[in-house]
Amino acid sequence: MNEGKPAIRANMVVTLDYTLTLDNGEVADSTQDGRPLRFLAGSGELLPAFEEALLGLTAGDKLNLTLSPEDGYGEYDEEAFEEVDIENFPSREGLEPGTAIEVHDADGETYVAYISEVHDDTVILDYNHPLAGETLHFQVTVLEVRPATAEELEHGHSHDGDGHAH
Numbered sequence: 001m002n003e004g005k006p007a008i009r010a011n012m013v014v015t016l017d018y019t020l021t022l023d024n025g026e027v028a029d030s031t032q033d034g035r036p037l038r039f040l041a042g043s044g045e046l047l048p049a050f051e052e053a054l055l056g057l058t059a060g061d062k063l064n065l066t067l068s069p070e071d072g073y074g075e076y077d078e079e080a081f082e083e084v085d086i087e088n089f090p091s092r093e094g095l096e097p098g099t100a101i102e103v104h105d106a107d108g109e110t111y112v113a114y115i116s117e118v119h120d121d122t123v124i125l126d127y128n129h130p131l132a133g134e135t136l137h138f139q140v141t142v143l144e145v146r147p148a149t150a151e152e153l154e155h156g157h158s159h160d161g162d163g164h165a166h
């Protein structure tokens with residue numbers, strides 16, 4: 001055990017490296033380019049099942065974690081498509097399949113949708129996360145665990161030291 005080292009729990013700021021691999025072996029995401037992930041535990045920034053699996057780990061620990069689609073980004077929903085009038089978009093520029101956009105509904109809720117198809121008069125939006133339906137295989141290395149500062153707790157997210165952007 002790592003006695004004396006701070007362990008991951010709510011209100012700790014965690015820095016880690018991870019690689020996310022899909023069932024087909026494709027690397028979907030990785031921090032190995034020298035930009036580790038830093039987050040405030042308990043703030044809901046990450047997948048809950050991912051964060052839960054990290055609880056109790058300390059700097060230097062490694063974890064291999066597999067998440068089902070249910071614990072990841074959801075099952076793929078064939079119905080989660082919407083055809084909207086292209087007039088709703090300020091410009092046709094940037095309307096490319098795969099592009100993520102923010103959609104606001106009548107109640108002011110914001111959703112992320114992905115452009116699926118672009119037609120002359122309409123755009124088909126896909127509300128599935130790009131990783132919906134995927135089983136997620138994470139290889140995690142915990143780099144640092146420290147208590148959050150008062151400012152971080154107040155803001156509800158981690159800071160990178162000076163000059164963090166909001």
Ligand SMILES: [Zn+2]
Pocket residue numbers: 151152155157158159164166
């Ligand atoms: Zn802040």
